[in-house]
Amino acid sequence: MDTEFSRLPVYFYGYDAIETFCLSKRAQLIQENVGLILGILRGGAIPALMLSQMLGLPVDFVHYDRREAKAEINNRKVFDLVDSCVKERKKILLVDDVAGVGYTLANCRDYLLSFIKDESLIRVLTLVHHASSRTKSDYCKDCSSVHAILPWERYVTSHQCQDDFVKAQAALVDDQRYKKTLAIDDANYPLNLKQEWRVDCHLAFNGGYRSTMDAIRTVGPEEIYCNNESLIGAILKEFPFSIIYKTIDHKRYRISSFDPNDPD
Secondary structure: OOOOHHHOOEEEOOHHHHHHHHHHOHHHHHHOOEEEEEEEEOOOHHHHHHHHHHHOOOEEEEEEEOOOOEEEOOOOHHHHHHHHHHHHOOEEEEEEEEEOOOHHHHHHHHHHHHHHOOHHHEEEEEEEEOOOOOOOOOEEEEOOOOEEEOOOOOOOOOHHHHHHHHHHOOOOOOOOOOOOEEEEEOOOOOOOOOOOOOOOEEEEOOOOHHHHHHHHHHHOOOEEEOOOHHHHHHHHHHOOOOEEEEEEOOEEEEEOOOOOOEEO
């Protein structure tokens, strides 16, 4: 894969790091006299809720439709809170997870400005910011030198998604981001897959671990079905962000480097 992202080192931006970042901005946000926090769904929900707890401030959400490039607040009571903030000259904090290309943030900020009418009352906070973003974050973590993966993204960042993102230079519409699933067929450890367990491609395991790893790297799956315990261990070591399913008695058990086994 030859993309901008592939050349950057991966940085797993975990929940502890997110909490640490939000806490590091607490004093500044208090000094800014923030009166309301608005998280952009879905990525901005978790940091917005964290900041609400840390600051003791009301929180609500901006719904954003990427297909129509349309932002909207569905809770009409929020507009009363906004009016109060405007009258008291308190800031409204707009929160999202990533300022990548920046279309989402720019459109949501313009939406707020359409009824707040004073851009000095709007502040923007993002967990991840790239220098090339068209939207400036007032509070952010500069991740221009890394490929930052947030906890809620690690299952759905496929190679094809990254390629298309770089080519299009725009936010992707599909929330699932082209998630790809691979089944490793091993005669000694048959999978017995159910029809509803969608699989995009199959790979026959012939005992060659290195060639299997190379094939997995080429396919770039996020989810892998495999019943060979030894091979599962090798895959998780080589691809720690992969999710592996082991099938037993028509049930599948999820295995990852981060989660306990979970029957489905």
